[in-house]
Amino acid sequence: DAGVTQSPTHLIKTRGQHVTLRCSPISGHKSVSWYQQVLGQGPQFIFQYYEKEERGRGNFPDRFSARQFPNYSSELNVNALLLGDSALYLCASSLGGEKTQYFGPGTRLLVL
Amino acid sequence: AQSVTQLDSQVPVFEEAPVELRCNYSSSVSVYLFWYVQYPNQGLQLLLKYLSGSTLVKGINGFEAEFNKSQTSFHLRKPSVHISDTAEYFCAVRPNTGNQFYFGTGTSLTVIP
Numbered sequence: 522d523a524g525v526t527q528s529p530t531h532l533i534k535t536r537g538q539h540v541t542l543r544c545s546p547i548s549g550h551k552s553v554s555w556y557q558q559v560l561g562q563g564p565q566f567i568f569q570y571y572e573k574e575e576r577g578r579g580n581f582p583d584r585f586s587a588r589q590f591p592n593y594s595s596e597l598n599v600n601a602l603l604l605g606d607s608a609l610y611l612c613a614s615s616l617g618g619e620k621t622q623y624f625g626p627g628t629r630l631l632v633l
Numbered sequence: 634a635q636s637v638t639q640l641d642s643q644v645p646v647f648e649e650a651p652v653e654l655r656c657n658y659s660s661s662v663s664v665y666l667f668w669y670v671q672y673p674n675q676g677l678q679l680l681l682k683y684l685s686g687s688t689l690v691k692g693i694n695g696f697e698a699e700f701n702k703s704q705t706s707f708h709l710r711k712p713s714v715h716i717s718d719t720a721e722y723f724c725a726v727r728p729n730t731g732n733q734f735y736f737g738t739g740t741s742l743t744v745i746p
Contacts (some may be wrong), residue, residue, distance in 0.1 A: 525676075527676075533671075543692075552732070554732070554733075554734070556734075556736075561738075561739075562738055563723050563725075563736030563737050563738050563739050564677070564723070564736045564738070565736075566735070567735045569732050569733065571732075576732060577731065577732055577733050579733070596737060598692070611677065613677075613696050613734075618644055620682075620684055620727060621679065621682055622734060623679065624669070624676040624677040624678070624679075625676050626675055626676040627676045629674075630656075
């Protein structure tokens with residue numbers, strides 16, 4: 522079975538630009554969460570979506586937004602990019618009621 | 634509020650020696666506990682988890698961890714490490730009242746030949 526997939530794998534943007542990251546959960550999983558992992562740190566929670574509804578939001582500015590589609594895939598959008606947004610963005614999926622999250626390989630974003 | 638502390642940022646250990654990676658947490662509610670491993674330039678892979686029941690849990694690659702509620706700890710152990718265990722290890726908690734995971738800052742395990 523395919524695991525969580527994310528695209529693109531790497532991305533380079535300049536300050537002020539906008540970026541869209543994509544995630545496809547494990548088949549059958551209805552919940553998707555997004556995390557930001559800055560170099561040398563643990564992942565920080567950004568959003569959780571379940572059945573297309575936002576179920577949780579971390580301490581991130583409004584420049585960060587997300588959505589979940591009817592097929593349970595998800596997009597993370599970041600507007601007005603800052604240098605500090607450079608990080609590995611991880612997507613994780615779960616069944617919803619299940620307590621365990623399974624992570625994808627991440628998208629590495631570099632903002633210049 | 635929840636927090637996770639991984640007491641050692643870097644742990645060097647010789648091949649075939651035992652290792653313990655320490656994790657302590659703070660939470661006002663009951664939590665579920667997890668260890669993930671991250672190899673260079675990759676995402677997180679689940680090593681093991683404690684949800685309920687026996688406080689000693691076994692995971693993949695010969696790792697095990699013990700939940701100690703009184704000490705709010707969930708230390709990861711392996712009796713004999715291999716070169717391939719060199720990676721970053723993250724402890725995480727999930728409160729039983731929500732869905733968000735809280736991660737520690739990670740422990741870099743380096744296995745020396």
